[in-house]
Amino acid sequence: MQLVRPNIAGLHPYSTAREEYTGELGTLLDANENPFGQGGLNRYPTAALREQLRVRVAQMKQLPPDSLFLGNGSDEAIDLCFRIFCRPGVDNAVMISPTYGMYQVAADVNDVARREVLLDAQFGLPTDQLLAAADDCTRLMFICSPNNPTANAFRPDVLADIAGRFHGVLVVDEAYVDFSDKGSVISYLADHHNIIVLQTLSKAYGLAGLRVGLAVAHPDIIRLFNNVKYPYNIGTDTLQTALRMLDDSDVLSQVQLIRSERDRLSAQLTGLPGVVRVYPSDANFLLVRFEHPGSVYRRLLEAGIIVRDRSHVAGCDGCLRITVGTPEENQQLISILQQ
Numbered sequence: 001m002q003l004v005r006p007n008i009a010g011l012h013p014y015s016t017a018r019e020e021y022t023g024e025l026g027t028l029l030d031a032n033e034n035p036f037g038q039g040g041l042n043r044y045p046t047a048a049l050r051e052q053l054r055v056r057v058a059q060m061k062q063l064p065p066d067s068l069f070l071g072n073g074s075d076e077a078i079d080l081c082f083r084i085f086c087r088p089g090v091d092n093a094v095m096i097s098p099t100y101g102m103y104q105v106a107a108d109v110n111d112v113a114r115r116e117v118l119l120d121a122q123f124g125l126p127t128d129q130l131l132a133a134a135d136d137c138t139r140l141m142f143i144c145s146p147n148n149p150t151a152n153a154f155r156p157d158v159l160a161d162i163a164g165r166f167h168g169v170l171v172v173d174e175a176y177v178d179f180s181d182k183g184s185v186i187s188y189l190a191d192h193h194n195i196i197v198l199q200t201l202s203k204a205y206g207l208a209g210l211r212v213g214l215a216v217a218h219p220d221i222i223r224l225f226n227n228v229k230y231p232y233n234i235g236t237d238t239l240q241t242a243l244r245m246l247d248d249s250d251v252l253s254q255v256q257l258i259r260s261e262r263d264r265l266s267a268q269l270t271g272l273p274g275v276v277r278v279y280p281s282d283a284n285f286l287l288v289r290f291e292h293p294g295s296v297y298r299r300l301l302e303a304g305i306i307v308r309d310r311s312h313v314a315g316c317d318g319c320l321r322i323t324v325g326t327p328e329e330n331q332q333l334i335s336i337l338q339q
């Protein structure tokens with residue numbers, strides 16, 4: 001692919017002796033591990049265990065395993081996008097604003113210029129402006145859908161249309177897709193090989209502490225991700241726990257409950273004095289504009305409730321971002337705001 005940095009396209013990835021040999025392994029004297037450890041954690045994570053989780057997640061998402069990358073959170077995948085496609089100090093990335101802060105951090109770390117395009121007043125996608133912001137050195141475009149912090153999702157067919165008109169790689173961050181009715185852009189991947197979809201086990205799957213994120217893309221792109229990642233980016237404990245948790249997970253019913261709580265919370269907030277606007281949400285959080293966001297924020301803090309102050313973010317003036325909690329937590333929030 002022409003868009004890949006030349007040093008990455010020609011990279012000889014790190015390889016381990018155990019990966020090179022496919023037969024039965026008995027005595028392991030190749031990796032300088034301590035032979036006396038217990039629980040298997042004295043050994044480096046095996047490729048087989050990593051592959052087992054990849055196959056399990058692929059099955060769950062109804063995808064071929066070779067179109068899936070597993071990272072140390074989707075934050076790792078975001079950083080890898082820059083490292084694979086953007087020449088530091090030369091290339092640039094287009095992104096919407098406001099959006100998830102990690103794209104900016106990863107761009108800055110990798111010395112990649114950012115071109116930010118403001119969403120419209122209703123947080124709609126300025127499609128033509130996004131495409132117009134791209135030049136010959138634009139390698140990536142980041143669109144978060146449902147978007148953090150605005151909570152709205154964009155139509156997958158519109159995203160696919162952008163990919164079709166864009167000469168770089170479109171990264172669609174779907175961290176909150178399980179809470180949305182608008183669906184995933186994954187179904188457009190077969191026709192658009194320049195789309196990378198990011199998802200995660202951190203939100204709907206309830207495993208933020210584990211650190212497992214996914215990238216879904218054409219197998220040629222996934223191969224690049226696997227070549228550039230650290231050899232053992234996901235630990236044995238994490239892989240095993242993820243496999244176990246996915247087997248007895250209750251995601252669907254939890255997502256249902258969170259969605260109904262979201263809608264209930266949204267309706268209750270809408271009637272409160274001091275609330276200017278509750279934005280529609282396709283995610284597990286609400287963006288709420290208050291008359292006096294600073295005092296609401298402090299009042300909640302005093303009551304031991306922490307929300308995210310987004311009131312100084314472009315397009316979000318006066319807004320706090322509130323995660324949907326348990327029914328009890330949401331009730332607590334409402335009763336404090338009622339006072």
Ligand SMILES: *Cc1c(COP(=O)(O)O)cnc(C)c1O
Nearest residue numbers: 073074075100148175200202213
């Ligand atoms: C929370 C979040 C993530 C998740 O990142 P992980 O590293 O997978 O925990 C990714 N993208 C967005 C937009 C988020 O809000």
